[in-house]
Amino acid sequence: MDTNLHVYNSLSAKKEKFEPIKAPFVGMYVCGPTVYSYVHLGNCRTFISFDLIYRYLLHLGYKVRYVRNITDAGHLENDADEGEDKISKKARLEAVEPMEIVQKYTLDFHEVLDKFNNLPPNIEPTATGHIVEQIDMIQDIINEGFAYEVNGSVYFDVETYNAKFGNEYGKLSGRKIDELMAGTRDLDGQSEKRSPVDFALWKKASPTHIMRWNSPWSVGFPGWHLECSVMSSKYLGDSFDIHGGGMDLKFPHHECEIAQCKAANHQDPVKYWMHTNMLTLNGARMSKSTGNTLLPNELFTGNNDKLEKAFSPIVVRFFMMQAHYRSPLDFSSDALMAAEKGYLRLMGALNDLEELKPAETTTAFDLEEWKSKCYAAMDDDFNTPILIAHLFEAVKFIKAAKDGKASIAATDKAALQELLNAFVFDILGLEKEEQQASGDDELVDGLMKTIIDLRLDARQRKDYATSDRIRDHLQNLNIVLKDSKEGTSWEKE
């Protein structure tokens, strides 16, 4: 199968034609959360971006296996090789078992992504679920001569790797070994590592470290970078199509992943590396220590003084789609208010289109050209802001048709509806705002029919006092009556 999709590959720093290794199959791996706290909005942006990418690949007809992991062990503070495991630390602070922390924040993560209407990945593997496989891969890397054991810990030997593979370490992030060496401090020469750029594959557990497993080297735990190499190759093969994550993961995490895989089996693991950009809040980096933070649930409830009101998850999703995934995006109450207006206009247009009476011909809109432009936007590295601009051209046209300034033929109406549904719901992953219970809608319809009937009666007997009173009553309930030749209809304001 052939499509016109082009994706930006962080490895080549260029847009490249998307040609999966074994079309129509696509293997996609995205680095998931470390489940030691409530999921961060910045992380949500990454996962929503890859949800969009997943949805568009499915829409194009690819058979995608989407794997996103849960890091439930081994991720030390500051991404370094020393310090405490993030989950163990939280468990110690909250005085519970680490796996209770994992359960609590995994549930939160799933709930939030579900609200954002993200599709679940096909496989969601955990680090603790792949300890045996991680031990196996470390053994492979040792056997290949790219790792060494010191006091029960095992480190990756970056210099030996670089000597063998033409100085590849750094090729994704653009870092040079010399600069990395200059930037590190060997704390009183106490490190076990041969070189400060080496990184841990297995760490011997200190007596107080809670999460620990038996291994050939020590009772310990795997280095954080290892799990993604192990789980991506287990479920997608030694070479697969897309590996994604936030841009902050390029170094050291993804750089180390490449080195581990190549050391173990001499193949480049990933064809297209994709990275999402940052989310800022009111122009500044989000950070717990400065208080410049916002949790997803605060957004949905409005319970944060940086917000004027609550915003629905779908409006927030729409807001995120208005920026390209590789551009930075700034969050603010005002920007969300504007996005909400845009979202409501878009949804309104979809309803209006449904009610448009088809004409003989379509005037003032070239459907084929518009369709091509929409696909061209998405094929250009998933350019959602351009797509949305095109969607609003259609909104404008629908408004003109509603106002009698343009017209649409029946076949074009059906085609436009189908395309809008595909782009708005299937690809962008938006939803109509929660419908009221339909039973109640029927009741309101029934009551309004009764009232309109009574008003007609009153007017027929020239009892204008009553008919006016009815109109006033309804106005208080934000309901407007519209009289026309066909009778009286009503609308909520």
Next chain:
Amino acid sequence: MDTNLHVYNSLSAKKEKFEPIKAPFVGMYVCGPTVYSYVHLGNCRTFISFDLIYRYLLHLGYKVRYVRNITDAGHLENDADEGEDKISKKARLEAVEPMEIVQKYTLDFHEVLDKFNNLPPNIEPTATGHIVEQIDMIQDIINEGFAYEVNGSVYFDVETYNAKFGNEYGKLSGRKIDELMAGTRDLDGQSEKRSPVDFALWKKASPTHIMRWNSPWSVGFPGWHLECSVMSSKYLGDSFDIHGGGMDLKFPHHECEIAQCKAANHQDPVKYWMHTNMLTLNGARMSKSTGNTLLPNELFTGNNDKLEKAFSPIVVRFFMMQAHYRSPLDFSSDALMAAEKGYLRLMGALNDLEELKPAETTTAFDLEEWKSKCYAAMDDDFNTPILIAHLFEAVKFIKAAKDGKASIAATDKAALQELLNAFVFDILGLEKEEQQASGDDELVDGLMKTIIDLRLDARQRKDYATSDRIRDHLQNLNIVLKDSKEGTSWEKE
């Protein structure tokens, strides 16, 4: 802390006073699902029963750590030691990776239990997440002399265990070794086991077996019984309070769990074994092969010809609570219809109570005695049908008070509301049926006010044709008007 709770212990076949090993802490382990198909209603009954038990323990003030596992590997067909892994088999049939099967049905399981308003457990460990720990425990059992290796597989040696521990194997399920021996067939003497009652701790993988891990004995996979011994002891200690599951798990699964734990560390692992009874459908065992089955989602949508209509998850939960967890329960459309009526009466009474005008004194109801009876029911091994009978005494009293045939004092009203909320929502885990959007409720109220107003007008001008027409209109919408001295009120039928 001391409570009056008594629980039925399957091990002693008696009700025993509940005395946790280390109060106020309670460790509870429940065998979770094997995620190779949509969750079964019978399984749901087990998990809803233990949710009730969990909720009541929390209500009494215990600090409960509730662990429920996910079996995502090692569960062979027919619970035997030969045959195919249930998940691998499904993966082969659907031509996907086993972990895709695990993901699909884990999501379904969580979604269904969430609809039933089950609280999530504190830890939800997986079999594949504890391969290292399972290997460690097998090694311990071998070291203690209760297991042997044959051709890369490891088996538990039941006879040696029994010789050492006074013929304990069978003490939970009441089976005798002689009978078990007589009931087994050694297929042409080809079994690797020394005795047909021995069971597998580790199985060497056949070349076609997909899920496999490195171990000291072979590339293979753990026996199904092992994971629960490993995960319960890891998260709850070598001896803990409650172990639960469906009664079909008593043998061999739970019997083997006891043997494994005791062999490894010479302690009885569990103080109280609790087992839930079966769910039948229209009087017969549920079974896919006979077509006598019903999936939770078919219940919620009504999409199964054994049902007259759809039933909400909360009505189904209420229905299940009407039977004791140790009694069999038969599912049928008629029984659910009856439960729905009961549920609505109960919810109606809660609303009526809220609106009752307090009197000087309470007549015709002894609140303290009623409260004692409710707690006595729950303290008697979580006897929900008796509790519900007492709840309906309160319903009857509320109806009498509403009709002016009884009265309630203000303090009693507050106390009764608090108790009913605790029993109905916190303990039984019921919920009010999904509220209509409150905006819509207000709109309906406003419209009804307008209509009642217009009807009053019509009657004042003796236009009875109009006032009758209004009444008829509303009757079609299932709304009844009630005239009284204070004016006209309305009710949905």
